[in-house]
Amino acid sequence: xxxxxxxxxxxxxxxxxxxxxxxxxxxxxxxxxxxxxxxxxxxxxxxxxxxxxxxxxxxxxxxxxxxxxxxxxxxxxxxxxxxxxxxxxxxxxxxxxxxxxxxxxxxxxxxxxxxxxxxxxxxxxxxxxxxxxxxxxxxxxxxxxxxxxxxxxxxxxxxxxxxxxxxxxxxxxxxxxxxxxxxxxxxxxxxxxxxxxxxxxxxxxxxxxxxxxxxxxxxxxxxxxxxxxxxxxxxxxxxxxxxxxxxxxxxxxxxxxxxxxxxxxxxxxxxxxxxxxxxxxxxxxxxxxxxxxxxxxxxxxxxxxxxxxxxxxxx
Amino acid sequence: xxxxxxxxxxxxxxxxxxxxxxxxxxxxxxxxxxxxxxxxxxxxxxxxxxxxxxxxxxxxxxxxxxxxxxxxxxxxxxxxxxxxxxxxxxxxxxxxxxxxxxxxxxxxxxxxxxxxxxxxxxxxxxxxxxxxxxxxxxxxxxxxxxxxxxxxxxxxxxxxxxxxxxxxxxxxxxxxxxxxxxxxxxxxxxxxxxxxxxxxxxxxxxxxxxxxxxxxxxxxxxxxxxxxxxxxxxxxxxxxxxxxxxxxxxxxxxxxxxxxxxxxxxxxxxxxxxxxxxxxxxxxxxxxxxxxxxxxxxxxxxxxxxxxxxxxxxx
Numbered sequence: 134x135x136x137x138x139x140x141x142x143x144x145x146x147x148x149x150x151x152x153x154x155x156x157x158x159x160x161x162x163x164x165x166x167x168x169x170x171x172x173x174x175x176x177x178x179x180x181x182x183x184x185x186x187x188x189x190x191x192x193x194x195x196x197x198x199x200x201x202x203x204x205x206x207x208x209x210x211x212x213x214x215x216x217x218x219x220x221x222x223x224x225x226x227x228x229x230x231x232x233x234x235x236x237x238x239x240x241x242x243x244x245x246x247x248x249x250x251x252x253x254x255x256x257x258x259x260x261x262x263x264x265x266x267x268x269x270x271x272x273x274x275x276x277x278x279x280x281x282x283x284x285x286x287x288x289x290x291x292x293x294x295x296x297x298x299x300x301x302x303x304x305x306x307x308x309x310x311x312x313x314x315x316x317x318x319x320x321x322x323x324x325x326x327x328x329x330x331x332x333x334x335x336x337x338x339x340x341x342x343x344x345x346x347x348x349x350x351x352x353x354x355x356x357x358x359x360x361x362x363x364x365x366x367x368x369x370x371x372x373x374x375x376x377x378x379x380x381x382x383x384x385x386x387x388x389x390x391x392x393x394x395x396x397x398x399x400x401x402x403x404x405x406x407x408x409x410x411x412x413x414x415x416x417x418x419x420x421x422x423x424x425x426x427x428x429x430x431x432x433x434x435x436x437x438x439x440x441x442x443x444x445x446x447x448x
Numbered sequence: 449x450x451x452x453x454x455x456x457x458x459x460x461x462x463x464x465x466x467x468x469x470x471x472x473x474x475x476x477x478x479x480x481x482x483x484x485x486x487x488x489x490x491x492x493x494x495x496x497x498x499x500x501x502x503x504x505x506x507x508x509x510x511x512x513x514x515x516x517x518x519x520x521x522x523x524x525x526x527x528x529x530x531x532x533x534x535x536x537x538x539x540x541x542x543x544x545x546x547x548x549x550x551x552x553x554x555x556x557x558x559x560x561x562x563x564x565x566x567x568x569x570x571x572x573x574x575x576x577x578x579x580x581x582x583x584x585x586x587x588x589x590x591x592x593x594x595x596x597x598x599x600x601x602x603x604x605x606x607x608x609x610x611x612x613x614x615x616x617x618x619x620x621x622x623x624x625x626x627x628x629x630x631x632x633x634x635x636x637x638x639x640x641x642x643x644x645x646x647x648x649x650x651x652x653x654x655x656x657x658x659x660x661x662x663x664x665x666x667x668x669x670x671x672x673x674x675x676x677x678x679x680x681x682x683x684x685x686x687x688x689x690x691x692x693x694x695x696x697x698x699x700x701x702x703x704x705x706x707x708x709x710x711x712x713x714x715x716x717x718x719x720x721x722x723x724x725x726x727x728x729x730x731x732x733x734x735x736x737x738x739x740x741x742x743x744x745x746x747x748x749x750x751x752x753x754x755x756x757x758x759x760x761x762x763x
Contacts, residue, residue: 219629220629221629314534314535314536315673315674316671317671317672317673318673335653338650338653338654339653339666341671349671349750350750350751350753351654351668351669351671351750351751352753353666353668353751354666356631356632356656356664356666357632358630358632358633359630380759392753392754395753395754396753396754396757399753422759425759426758426759429757433753433755435664435665435666436665436666436668436751436752437751437752437755438665438667438707438710438711438714438748439707439710439711440748440752442711442744443741444695444737444740444741
């Protein structure tokens with residue numbers, strides 16, 4: 134089933150200790166769209182400037198991405214310039230140019246309104262709310278955000294959290310929003326806001342899934358020899374998570390089973406690992422369902438252990 | 449089967465942001481012994497001073513710990529004073545008093561030499577070598593160490609690594625010893641030194657098991673509401689790891705199966721979690737096999753997911 138996504142589409146400059154690329158396709162919605170379109174149709178809501186390369190639009194059209202909701206406006210596309218430190222876990226933002234994104238208000242085309250799945254990728258909470266208001270019949274709504282909005286738009290962000298089903302946050306963001314050092318205590322706070330699931334992203338350590346029903350699930354990360362470029366890993370995680378859910382039939386009430394949600398988290402980790410292993414969206418462009426199946430099987434082998442142990446030999 | 453352990457036995461002063469305790473039982477061998485004696489007999493090699501409280505000796509004797517190899521010498525017991533930061537992940541050593549430990553040379557009593565399992569807890573690599581030389585018939589030898597020896601006794605430590613089967617190291621120690629940022633590359637280096645297994649301890653993120661045969665296993669951590677005192681968590685991990693192995697029958701060549709080793713890592717994480725949830729050895733003293741069985745079952749539920757997914761619904 135089609136997934137609606139709203140978020141930033143950007144032209145990035147990314148520097149790692151070993152590389153630098155200018156004008157590459159970036160932004161949360163770009164990573165999400167490229168990732169989720171491996172699974173099913175993506176309906177993209179966003180804005181780009183007149184400088185946005187036609188080849189990127191063609192690339193998405195060829196992946197059955199619907200671009201009816203992508204506004205193309207006179208002016209420059211949103212630009213982000215970041216530089217990673219040696220450990221590849223921390224980065225500095227050297228420059229941000231809003232361009233046409235500065236006056237952006239998302240408009241959901243009629244052709245999108247039947248999308249059962251909605252992903253609010255990282256943008257201003259206010260714009261996320263505008264999309265939610267245009268999608269009153271969504272079956273499952275998933276929210277991502279970033280440190281900036283926790284600091285500068287906390288009330289609006291809280292409004293969005295109260296209206297969605299699933300929150301994706303990094304461990305640091307969870308601590309920052311809740312001011313709790315205990316993740317378990319922090320997650321309990323989130324459930325008082327009405328969420329059904331909280332996914333805590335642990336970077337190279339995998340991800341934790343918490344359910345309002347008490348479910349706890351620790352999903353292993355896929356081991357990588359080297360992290361080439363972690364930009365977009367979280368957006369790609371969301372792409373795997375919602376992309377997987379788009380391929381299965383929810384029950385009549387629009388509910389997914391807890392096993393569906395667990396598998397979705399595993400898919401998130403898998404897609405995130407492909408993104409990290411190459412520069413920009415390079416790890417996603419040639420990716421096939423077979424590649425995902427292979428890594429899924431590896432993760433089963435890498436993380437499952439004898440479920441039936443009892444201490445017969447113990448004294 | 450009995451497990452021989454050599455390491456420090458200490459009287460600690462531990463400060464956390466919320467607590468302070470003086471003269472509590474500490475040291476790597478103390479945590480290991482207390483943990484592993486839940487499973488089977490432990491043969492302790494170490495040294496204490498004449499100030500060492502008799503009640504601790506009685507406590508161990510009641511847990512079928514053999515103290516024939518624990519030297520009691522006129523003078524003061526090794527003393528460590530540490531203070532944890534607010535995040536409970538980092539700590540400062542405020543004071544170390546070697547006491548009788550300064551002139552210690554381990555002597556393995558005849559009654560210990562048939563121990564098939566040997567744990568070299570964290571002490572000077574030179575002393576670890578002295579014990580290995582006295583245990584030529586050990587079936588499985590396991591090594592722990594710390595940053596101090598990587599910095600000050602690297603060559604001796606490398607000698608020990610070359611003579612043991614299993615290395616336990618924290619992620620930071622692995623990076624520090626190998627000067628590699630990639631854990632996978634670092635572990636390959638360790639296998640060139642002859643190790644059979646490397647266990648990379650990730651603290652609250654669990655542990656990774658690497659086998660020289662290519663095995664990779666990611667073991668989940670047990671989720672804790674609060675870390676009360678992480679002192680001895682790594683030693684307790686080793687106690688669960690070797691304690692579990694002591695309860696099973698290795699094949700005639702003394703080899704454990706890879707499933708044995710995986711279960712051992714899970715036991716390590718479980719025992720480490722009990723230690724972190726209380727002050728000092730408090731989390732271990734009342735621990736029963738039933739408690740361990742319960743947490744083992746929880747970890748299965750917390751980490752296993754559908755092993756049979758295939759993308760039938762995907763287009």
